[in-house]
Amino acid sequence: MEKHSETTIHDIARKLNIAASTVSRALNNNPIISEPTRKLIEKTAKEMGYRPNILAANFRTKRTNMIGVVLPLINRHFFSSVISGIEEVAYNRGFAVTISQTNDNFEKEEKIAQTLFSNRVDGLIVSIGMQTKTFDHLRLFSERKVPLVFFDRVVDEIEADKIVVDDYRGGFKATEHLIKQGGTRIAHIGGPLNVKIYQDRLAGFKDAMQKAGLPVDELMLIHNSLTRTDGTNAIKKLLQNKIKPDAIFCANDTTALSAIIYLRKKGIKVPDDILIVGFSNEPFSEVVTPSISTIRQPGFEMGKKAADLLIRQIKLKDKSNRFQTFVMPTELIVRDSSVRK
């Protein structure tokens, strides 16, 4: 009795002299089973310590109740906020979430996508890496009708639901703010242009400059991978120009931080000599000195929305390919790094 490891629905059925199918239906709350038998079966199942074999059920139903999340780095506040949002919705609706980080490495992203596909996740939520320029590993999903939602770093070439922040307006607002604070020679440290969000932030920057009648000097534009090191190199390069910037719009907080630290070391004062605005509202941006003005992105809400859209796709049998793109608002947070006292 104790040895054959797990009790199955057949064990329950045998004990009660009924069919396994009845047990299955009862435990799945199929309304076709009468209340008394359901109660009896549930009671017996509990007594016998029954645990459904999810692997068997998954195999049979071809569903896993699992949502895959693929993103560059879980260690970014924005991304981990998104994850929390996804989890909140997913868990409440009976889905487990499996998270994988690509470290912005394309090969790893491919491999992860393959693995998740093979493991038959019911749907995938993705923010692509900086190196990602081809998308076959993601088309795999869309072509085989596996629900797919992009967020933040989305892929234009694939039709799917998308959730982005208003990077354009974020870039615009940040730049406008720098201009209001007196910036005239404004530089931009941006991300790789194959990633749409960085295109948009740049576009916002340029339009704000143009609107104010300020020139956009190519020497004032730098594009890199936005790491700490990249940021330091960028600010170094900017300081080597003949015309030095008096303000910088950084496409993330990390490079803003690099700039601030480097400038401090060089005795150049932020915000007195150079105004700085970052992007993303990383937690450190509030506590560093000077605190960094930045653009807040509603990560948690984006995550919730992404999960909601994905689950909607999963539940919807008819794959009516009406894909939508949601643009979430950004908010300028003014702190010390961009305001002269």
Added chain:
Amino acid sequence: MEKHSETTIHDIARKLNIAASTVSRALNNNPIISEPTRKLIEKTAKEMGYRPNILAANFRTKRTNMIGVVLPLINRHFFSSVISGIEEVAYNRGFAVTISQTNDNFEKEEKIAQTLFSNRVDGLIVSIGMQTKTFDHLRLFSERKVPLVFFDRVVDEIEADKIVVDDYRGGFKATEHLIKQGGTRIAHIGGPLNVKIYQDRLAGFKDAMQKAGLPVDELMLIHNSLTRTDGTNAIKKLLQNKIKPDAIFCANDTTALSAIIYLRKKGIKVPDDILIVGFSNEPFSEVVTPSISTIRQPGFEMGKKAADLLIRQIKLKDKSNRFQTFVMPTELIVRDSSVRK
């Protein structure tokens, strides 16, 4: 031909007029299959676009090649370093990793553990939450012989492999350093004592004090959940004491940060008036002003070790319960918050 969605080993077998079992063995590199047939099968499989149905294989073999990771917060540098370490090893050895965060919420931890167990992860790597005081949800694994490895916040009551940092020596070194820098009335903001690491950090603190002949005043000891808010409340309380501290050893960097910010607001200078040391070496501790002296924990290495131990358990058929505990070294990083100029 094109319609029945996926090609199976039976399709391949039929096409080649061989048995499905041969196909299965060939694709699994079973040496019992001769080289020519293997080659042929592999070629045909590729041509037919065969993708193994992992759900079926998992079901049959009762294995998933999946490792579960449960931890409080992925958004902590230490934890995400551990995750990276785990992933590095796991992926190289053919395991997928599924990560879940408990937010230090006991109910969520329970639910996650249940889900992962039901989903038949091959093994589990856990760091428990602050509220976790009962362990049935984890015994589930150890009792059913599912490999289990604890790291950092381990559970003494369960026999398993464990990887901890040398919290005692970390606490000792931090305190010793504060004493060397001239601290005499040293306070400690610690975590909940049901979590072993905080016991150990406290013990290190006490022993260092005793060794230096300094008294440990109960009023100088505070225990909470080490959040930003908790940190602020703690420093407030300490300042209300008749005898004010001239140095504080904080059990994490977050509370150290809270203290620094609060003290700055109150016009109390760090390190001139109060010396501070944190714990964990969060990235912000380096960039905040003053930069926070802290104890570095080798998260990445711990993650690698944890995955290695777990996979070793998984591969080892005989569950010889020789469980080990590994203690990783800590390192004191001296920055500005603890050194008077």
Added chain:
DNA sequence: AATTAAATTGCAATCGATTGCGCATATAAA
């Protein structure tokens, strides 16, 4: 009471890969 409709439950196939066991075929030894 007989007939019909509705509500329950059972039968048995099925999902796709794995694997113990046994049957061939081939090679080596006698």
Added chain:
DNA sequence: TTTATATGCGCAATCGATTGCAATTTAATT
């Protein structure tokens, strides 16, 4: 040529739950 010994492959059961359809029971209706 016959008997051993590998070597390579096929047969068929199996894992546990799900589900279309058939069968049975119960309730409703005339």
